[in-house]
Amino acid sequence: MKFIVSSSALLKQLQSINGVVTNNPVVPILENFLFEIEDGKLTITASDLETSMMTELPVEARESGRIAAPARILLDTLKNLPDQPVTFTLDEETYTIEIASSNGRYKLAGENATDFPRVPVVKGSAPVEIPSTSLARAINKTIFAVSTDELRPAMTGILVQLADNQVTFVATDGHRLLRYRRSDVGAGQTSNIIIPRKAFNLLKGALPSEATTVRMEFNSSNAFFSFNQMRLVCRLIDERYPDYENVIPVSNPNKLIISRQEILNSVKRISIYSNKTTHQVRLRLAGSELTVSAEDLDFSNEANEKLACQYDGEDMEIGFNAKFLQEMLSNIDSEEITLELSTPNRAGLLMPTLADDNESILMLVMPVMLNNYV
Numbered sequence: 281m282k283f284i285v286s287s288s289a290l291l292k293q294l295q296s297i298n299g300v301v302t303n304n305p306v307v308p309i310l311e312n313f314l315f316e317i318e319d320g321k322l323t324i325t326a327s328d329l330e331t332s333m334m335t336e337l338p339v340e341a342r343e344s345g346r347i348a349a350p351a352r353i354l355l356d357t358l359k360n361l362p363d364q365p366v367t368f369t370l371d372e373e374t375y376t377i378e379i380a381s382s383n384g385r386y387k388l389a390g391e392n393a394t395d396f397p398r399v400p401v402v403k404g405s406a407p408v409e410i411p412s413t414s415l416a417r418a419i420n421k422t423i424f425a426v427s428t429d430e431l432r433p434a435m436t437g438i439l440v441q442l443a444d445n446q447v448t449f450v451a452t453d454g455h456r457l458l459r460y461r462r463s464d465v466g467a468g469q470t471s472n473i474i475i476p477r478k479a480f481n482l483l484k485g486a487l488p489s490e491a492t493t494v495r496m497e498f499n500s501s502n503a504f505f506s507f508n509q510m511r512l513v514c515r516l517i518d519e520r521y522p523d524y525e526n527v528i529p530v531s532n533p534n535k536l537i538i539s540r541q542e543i544l545n546s547v548k549r550i551s552i553y554s555n556k557t558t559h560q561v562r563l564r565l566a567g568s569e570l571t572v573s574a575e576d577l578d579f580s581n582e583a584n585e586k587l588a589c590q591y592d593g594e595d596m597e598i599g600f601n602a603k604f605l606q607e608m609l610s611n612i613d614s615e616e617i618t619l620e621l622s623t624p625n626r627a628g629l630l631m632p633t634l635a636d637d638n639e640s641i642l643m644l645v646m647p648v649m650l651n652n653y654v
Contacts, residue, residue, distance in 0.1 A: 281341075282367060291358040296486050300327060301313075302328050313354065321337070323335075334399065346372070364381060408447070408465075408495075410462075420611065422449045435454070439451070442472075459528075459642040461639065463640070473503060474516055474517035476516075529622055532622050532629060534596060537591075538570060538619070540617045544609040546587055553582055554574035565598075611643075627644050627647065629642060
């Protein structure tokens with residue numbers, strides 16, 4: 281069986297799904313791409329049992345067939361070939377693959393395609409359509425706060441809450457919480473699903489820069505995303521997500537409004553002088569002035585800066601992890617941010633002062649106990 285394809289077109293499709301392939305898979309066959317040719321179309325599948333990605337592209341082929349091709353050697357070969365048509369000759373009896381280019385031939389050992397795991401078919405729910413730009417934005421605004429603690433599996437994914445007139449994405453690691461909500465995407469149904477971080481990371485990398493529609497379907501065990509020639513199927517995290525709404529403080533009488541870039545730059549500079557274990561920075565609010573300070577008693581390092589701000593509330597001092605603050609401030613787009621606080625030992629709420637009409641972003645960060653009120 282033969283097919284002819286552009287080396288650069290094939291490489292682009294393989295790179296878009298290569299993130300699924302793991303170095304030490306549970307089953308050796310998963311180190312391969314599954315090639316399936318039918319009606320002049322090549323479908324390529326990569327899987328790690330939990331997540332599968334499929335892409336397709338047109339090729340010149342007269343026959344149909346299937347074979348598993350080793351991912352790493354195939355990618356390395358194509359990366360080092362100039363853009364040109366290449367001919368693949370597949371032997372389905374010996375599972376050998378021969379690639380012929382304009383100046384050479386390359387022979388590699390494939391495997392039996394029947395050993396490759398079957399990709400689950402998702403049926404059972406009405407499809408939800410979401411613009412790729414909105415989905416990419418939702419993933420970017422939440423994925424950095426997903427937990428890596430395998431002992432709390434629910435928090436290693438992003439909670440997607442579907443409602444009639446809105447979609448909400450939630451991520452938390454116990455120290456901070458991100459809630460991203462869009463009111464311009466309606467699901468026409470109510471459901472809560474937890475998508476693993478790896479699946480959303482792969483999706484984020486595969487989404488095109490130009491706007492397109494992403495179709496999402498799910499059942500009790502899997503979610504299915506499709507757009508253009510790309511499809512992704514992932515196993516859902518079958519756990520109960522924490523009741524995050526109860527964590528968000530309702531009454532926050534102290535409100536700070538300040539330039540996002542100014543406070544971000546200040547926290548970056550001051551954190552250099554913070555304790556390398558706690559990364560603790562202090563925010564002292566008084567009148568229309570914010571003092572950002574840090575100290576590392578082990579090395580006698582300390583620093584402080586004063587920033588002008590709008591502050592409505594009681595004078596107070598609160599401590600935060602500088603790394604968390606930096607990440608959250610870096611993921612807000614508006615020129616000014618609002619920080620709502622109640623007391624020094626309760627969570628602070630960070631949000632853009634001016635938000636898009638169709639989106640709502642809320643970031644919650646837990647405080648760090650300061651020595652002077654422990």
